[in-house]
Amino acid sequence: MTDLHPQILAILQNIADVKSPLSVGPDDSLFDAGILDSFLLPGLVTALEKAFGIKIPDADLSSQRFETVNRIAEYVRSRS
Amino acid sequence: MTTATAGQPAAFLVHVACYLPARVVTSAEVAAARGVDPEWIRTTSGIEERRYGAPDETAETMGIEAARRCLAGAPDASIGMVLMSTGSASRRWPGPATTVATALGLGSVPALDLPMPSAGGVSALALAQALAPLHGDVLVIAAEKMSDIVARPDTHPNVAVLFGDGAAACIVSARRGVARILGSVLHSDGAFADALHLPVDGPLHMDGRTIIMQAARKLPQVILEVLDQHAIGLSAVRMFLLHQANLNLLRQVSKTLGVADEVVFSNIRGYGNTSSASALIALAEWDGLSALETGAPVVLAAFGAGLQWGAVLLVRA
Numbered sequence: 548m549t550d551l552h553p554q555i556l557a558i559l560q561n562i563a564d565v566k567s568p569l570s571v572g573p574d575d576s577l578f579d580a581g582i583l584d585s586f587l588l589p590g591l592v593t594a595l596e597k598a599f600g601i602k603i604p605d606a607d608l609s610s611q612r613f614e615t616v617n618r619i620a621e622y623v624r625s626r627s
Numbered sequence: 628m629t630t631a632t633a634g635q636p637a638a639f640l641v642h643v644a645c646y647l648p649a650r651v652v653t654s655a656e657v658a659a660a661r662g663v664d665p666e667w668i669r670t671t672s673g674i675e676e677r678r679y680g681a682p683d684e685t686a687e688t689m690g691i692e693a694a695r696r697c698l699a700g701a702p703d704a705s706i707g708m709v710l711m712s713t714g715s716a717s718r719r720w721p722g723p724a725t726t727v728a729t730a731l732g733l734g735s736v737p738a739l740d741l742p743m744p745s746a747g748g749v750s751a752l753a754l755a756q757a758l759a760p761l762h763g764d765v766l767v768i769a770a771e772k773m774s775d776i777v778a779r780p781d782t783h784p785n786v787a788v789l790f791g792d793g794a795a796a797c798i799v800s801a802r803r804g805v806a807r808i809l810g811s812v813l814h815s816d817g818a819f820a821d822a823l824h825l826p827v828d829g830p831l832h833m834d835g836r837t838i839i840m841q842a843a844r845k846l847p848q849v850i851l852e853v854l855d856q857h858a859i860g861l862s863a864v865r866m867f868l869l870h871q872a873n874l875n876l877l878r879q880v881s882k883t884l885g886v887a888d889e890v891v892f893s894n895i896r897g898y899g900n901t902s903s904a905s906a907l908i909a910l911a912e913w914d915g916l917s918a919l920e921t922g923a924p925v926v927l928a929a930f931g932a933g934l935q936w937g938a939v940l941l942v943r944a
Binding site: 578584585586588589592605606608609610611 | 671816818819822834835836837839840841843844845875876879883
């Protein structure tokens with residue numbers, strides 16, 4: 548699979564309803580950066596499932612798994 | 628998974644009542660004490676006030692008061708069993724059920740504890756459906772004094788401000804009642820036990836992000852599961868009475884289900900999260916059952932520590 552970061556950043560930008568492209572490092576906490584919070588996480592999961600054609604099982608629904616762009620990319624790759 | 632369905636003897640909800648302690652604690656007050664922005668509390672949780680019990684009130688005393696109010700509304704009830712849920716009992720054991728049963732003058736009826744926060748009240752109601760035909764009228768009590776638990780100074784401020792105290796009680800009978808308990812579904816998953824737990828000697832810990840992710844998926848699933856078992860569509864449900872953990876979570880559930888916010892009851896603004904008592908307090912406060920036409924469905928559902936989650940389907944009798 549190709550570099551997933553641009554696609555993930557676009558999803559995050561849409562979920563967070565931000566107009567300008569996100570400025571966040573691949574290992575920066577999306578929570579600390581104010582991009583994600585508890586109530587955006589369910590929407591992120593749904594968007595990732597739709598965008599990448601994957602199923603994210605309940606057992607994988609822990610916040611740490613989605614804390615950074617790199618972790619999200621690693622997870623998506625593991626499910627693809 | 629455990630399910631109770633139409634194959635078993637009928638059980639009915641006879642009466643429900645609640646007790647909320649008198650002291651109103653505003654978000655401004657609790658925010659100042661904990662160093663939290665009151666506006667953050669409101670926007671993150673929808674909570675503006677909660678009730679705190681007096682120093683001499685406990686989960687047991689609040690449960691007794693809720694039960695007395697409930698029994699007063701059902702003078703013909705003949706209680707054959709007590710089920711009490713709480714995650715904030717005043718001692719480790721014995722649990723509060725026997726103390727409460729004795730205080731109510733119920734003699735030697737079996738009085739069982741469900742030491743379950745969050746989903747305990749809904750779980751007790753589901754069990755009462757199965758037990759009422761065997762034991763006689765079941766008095767279900769859910770009571771919490773969460774203010775004692777979050778009073779620990781090492782409780783995370785963002786967690787401490789969410790909780791309040793309260794109690795509710797209902798009577799389930801095999802004979803008659805205002806609503807038939809048509810079925811229930813209960814689930815658990817210990818893999819996430821650490822995401823929300825209270826150590827023996829430590830502060831309440833909550834990984835709120837993980838809990839919200841899990842709840843936002845499992846609550847709609849279990850609601851659909853109990854409705855599917857009885858071939859009832861979502862649009863037929865007149866009210867959803869959910870564990871009052873967070874207003875944003877309630878809105879997320881209504882969005883996922885595709886139902887109007889107006890049919891998802893909420894009183895969290897005034898009471899905060901009263902843990903296992905909240906869904907039954909919601910049932911008592913809503914007080915809409917008697918106005919429904921025969922057969923109209925209502926769903927109770929809860930999710931929380933364990934993880935434990937479940938739903939109970941009522942229809943107006």
